[in-house]
Amino acid sequence: MLTGKVAVITGSAQGIGKTCAETFLKNGAKVCLSDVVVDRLQATYEEFKLQYGAENVHQIPCDVTDKTQVEDLFKGTVDTFGAIDIVFNNAGVGIHEDWESVIQINQIGVIRCTYLALEYMKKSSKGPGGIIINMASFAGLCSSPLDPIYASSKFGVVGFTLSHALHADVVDSGVRMVALCPTFVDTTMIDDDNMKYFIEKIGVIKKEKLAEVVLEMVKDETNNGKCMVVTAQFHYYKDDFPKVEDVFLSTKQS
Numbered sequence: 734m735l736t737g738k739v740a741v742i743t744g745s746a747q748g749i750g751k752t753c754a755e756t757f758l759k760n761g762a763k764v765c766l767s768d769v770v771v772d773r774l775q776a777t778y779e780e781f782k783l784q785y786g787a788e789n790v791h792q793i794p795c796d797v798t799d800k801t802q803v804e805d806l807f808k809g810t811v812d813t814f815g816a817i818d819i820v821f822n823n824a825g826v827g828i829h830e831d832w833e834s835v836i837q838i839n840q841i842g843v844i845r846c847t848y849l850a851l852e853y854m855k856k857s858s859k860g861p862g863g864i865i866i867n868m869a870s871f872a873g874l875c876s877s878p879l880d881p882i883y884a885s886s887k888f889g890v891v892g893f894t895l896s897h898a899l900h901a902d903v904v905d906s907g908v909r910m911v912a913l914c915p916t917f918v919d920t921t922m923i924d925d926d927n928m929k930y931f932i933e934k935i936g937v938i939k940k941e942k943l944a945e946v947v948l949e950m951v952k953d954e955t956n957n958g959k960c961m962v963v964t965a966q967f968h969y970y971k972d973d974f975p976k977v978e979d980v981f982l983s984t985k986q987s
């Protein structure tokens with residue numbers, strides 16, 4: 734159960750973010766919903782307020798590419814609920830004609846939200862500690878010619894999360910940092926004819942199943958610096974990323 738915990742989820746007006754918000758609420762957390770699409774955010778807020786109670790749900794519109802809006806998101810959540818224990822940096826876009834905005838939203842947005850969330854969560858700032866989950870993708874672990882920019886943005890999220898988790902600012906902060914790498918999930922993001930071939934081959938993860946994995950990640954207090962891979966068939970922490978000292982040691986020995 735997440736009773737007494739407070740979660741912020743970016744991009745939670747629909748899709749994976751919305752389903753995870755509902756799973757957190759069902760497990761007793763208080764949730765601050767957030768999205769750049771204000772009318773859809775309002776509709777999701779109204780729906781959850783009716784179902785889970787106004788005292789448990791809050792909404793703050795936020796474009797993750799805007800530093801002031803991200804600051805207002807975390808400050809506003811603390812002002813409303815008293816603290817932040819869980820941040821799910823989920824907001825993202827798929828195939829997009831403006832490649833620079835894909836990097837801005839999917840990669841730089843996650844980095845910005847991580848840095849600012851840490852300021853409110855770390856124990857040295859009198860925060861409660863907790864977990865920051867950064868949404869990457871299976872496309873952040875392998876070459877994906879279908880969309881090199883999307884893949885690049887997600888490789889960036891994996892690299893940042895696994896590296897920052899070991900940084901001195903994080904190791905003693907009480908905050909865990911974890912990357913999430915699903916294959917295809919049943920949202921409107923995969924409504925694209927070019928993906929049909931791959932989807933038929935590897936299947937589709939149900940949002941509700943992915944949300945259960947996210948809940949498992951929140952509850953696991955030993956997962957700092959790990960990377961969760963989720964497929965339609967199974968999920969596991971990928972643990973074969975070399976650490977920099979391993980690379981240097983093996984170079985010295987050869």
Ligand SMILES: NC(=O)C1=CN([C@@H]2O[C@H](COP(=O)(O)OP(=O)(O)OC[C@H]3O[C@@H](n4cnc5c(N)ncnc54)[C@H](O)[C@@H]3O)[C@@H](O)[C@H]2O)C=CC1
Nearest residue numbers: 744747748749769796797823824825870916917918920922
């Ligand atoms: N659907 C899939 O197959 C997979 C999705 N992902 C990732 O999961 C995350 C969520 O995607 P889905 O739920 O599938 O897509 P979605 O399109 O249903 O949801 C994404 C949400 O992010 C919001 N958003 C977009 N730009 C934003 C910005 N600048 N600031 C704040 N919010 C913004 C959208 O308005 C939307 O509500 C994305 O990061 C995506 O890359 C990862 C692996 C697989």
Ligand SMILES: CCCCC/C=C\C=C\C(=O)C/C=C\C/C=C\CCCC(=O)O
Nearest residue numbers: 827828870871872877878879880916917
């Ligand atoms: C893989 C590019 C997808 C573009 C964005 C839209 C949906 C995102 C879905 C995912 O993040 C799922 C990730 C990976 C699926 C695994 C492999 C697909 C490989 C496709 C390729 O060869 O390019």
